Amino acid sequence: MPMLKTALIILFAILFFLSITALLLYRRQVRGLSEQLKDLEPGSNQRLTCSVRDRNILFLCRLVNTYIDSQQKLVLQAREAEEELKYTIASVSHDIRTPLTGASGYMQMAEKTEDPDKRKEYCRIVRGRLKDLEQLLDQLFLYTKLTSQEISLQMEPVSLFPLVCEVLTGFYGKFQEQNREPSLDFQEEAIQIQGDSSQLKRVLGNLVSNSLSYGLGTLFIVQKGNTLTFSNKVKDPGSIDPDQMFVRFYRGDPSRNASKSSHAGLGLSIARELTQAMGGKIEARLHEDILEIVLTFQGASR
Known part of the structure; x- marks a missing residue:
């Protein structure tokens, strides 16, 4: 019995020592985390580190670092x-x-x-x-x-050919002033697409206006399947980056910066935003001095 009692005392002493040691380590770790948080500057890439390999402390450290990451993104x-x-x-x-x-x-x-x-x-x-x-x-x-996604769309089947003709009619005077003309080539004049008629008209109008402002010669408008391609020659193809054409305020062509131009570089950006909002796609391609802008519509039917 005396030996058992001695063994229990030694065991309790060891457990007490380990508990005190763990408590001191936790306390030091908490103090260390506090110091790290106090020294953390807004927007800093610094993250908290833990020396104590305890599951709860590590979990707390990960949570705090996750919060810091989210705040960093906000900054x-x-x-x-x-x-x-x-x-x-x-x-x-x-x-x-x-x-x-x-x-x-x-x-x-x-x-x-x-x-x-x-x-x-x-x-x-x-x-x-x-x-x-x-x-x-x-x-x-x-x-x-x-x-800001504050615009509402009235999606419905829209006959594409009459809509293109209506838009071109509105630009008749400007085509005459520049001694230019459009060329229409529709494989299927009866084709219908899903979209908002008024906003589709705005998209088409912006593309025609872009051609009249910065293009040369005939404006070719070609329909194949569910795509509609606008193409024309450009003055300085080397100054045009097709990947940047739909970026807001983009003006790759030096002539776009002329004081006589009233364009803010928003027409193609608006065309992209509206096209995507209606479930379609718009992209630009440059083949030597020919610029192509291709609209791909959803829900095309004959």
């Missing part, structure tokens, strides 16, 4: 959003200032001239510049709604 997203906002403001302010500056200049000329014909012409130009500004603001508003 990076906030920085990206801030940079994007600065870029947007810079781009938009330039595009808004251009037609306003032009309109202001012609208004001053109209006020000074005594020639009624010149005054009438200056006023016509001012109205045109203000119309450009209105279109720009409409594009910005639509793009904002698209990127």
Whole structure:
């Protein structure tokens, strides 16, 4: 019995020593985690480390590191959003200032001239510049709604051929001004696609407008199956990056930066956002000096 009692005392002593040691280790680990958290800076890539190989402590450490990772992503997203906002403001302010500056200049000329014909012409130009500004603001508003997913679509079967003809009719005057013409080639004029008629019209209009602003020669519009291809020659193919054409404010062609242009580089971005929202796809290809923009629709039927 005395030996058993001695053995129990030794065992309890060892257990007490191990418990105190574990407690001290836990305490030191908690203090270490606290110090690491205190020294952790916002946006830092540093993560917590554990010296105690205890399951609960390791689990706690992983949870804290997961939370730090999520906060790091939020910090990076906030920085990206801030940079994007600065870029947007810079781009938009330039595009808004251009037609306003032009309109202001012609208004001053109209006020000074005594020639009624010149005054009438200056006023016509001012109205045109203000119309450009209105279109720009409409594009910005639509793009904002698209990127924030605030636009609702009325999906239904849409006859593609009559819609393309209607859009081209609206650009008849501009084709005449440039001594250009479109060429239509539909394999199936009765084809229908799934989409929102009004938004499809906007997509098609943006593609035609892009060709009129930056293309040369005939605008070829070819339908094959569930695809619709717009193609035309371009002035400087070396300055165009097809992979970047649908990026907001992209202006690869130097002529797009000319002060006479009222475009904000949003037309193709809006076309992409609307096409994707309707379940379709849009892509650009460059073959020597021929630019092709291909629309792929969903739900094509004959």
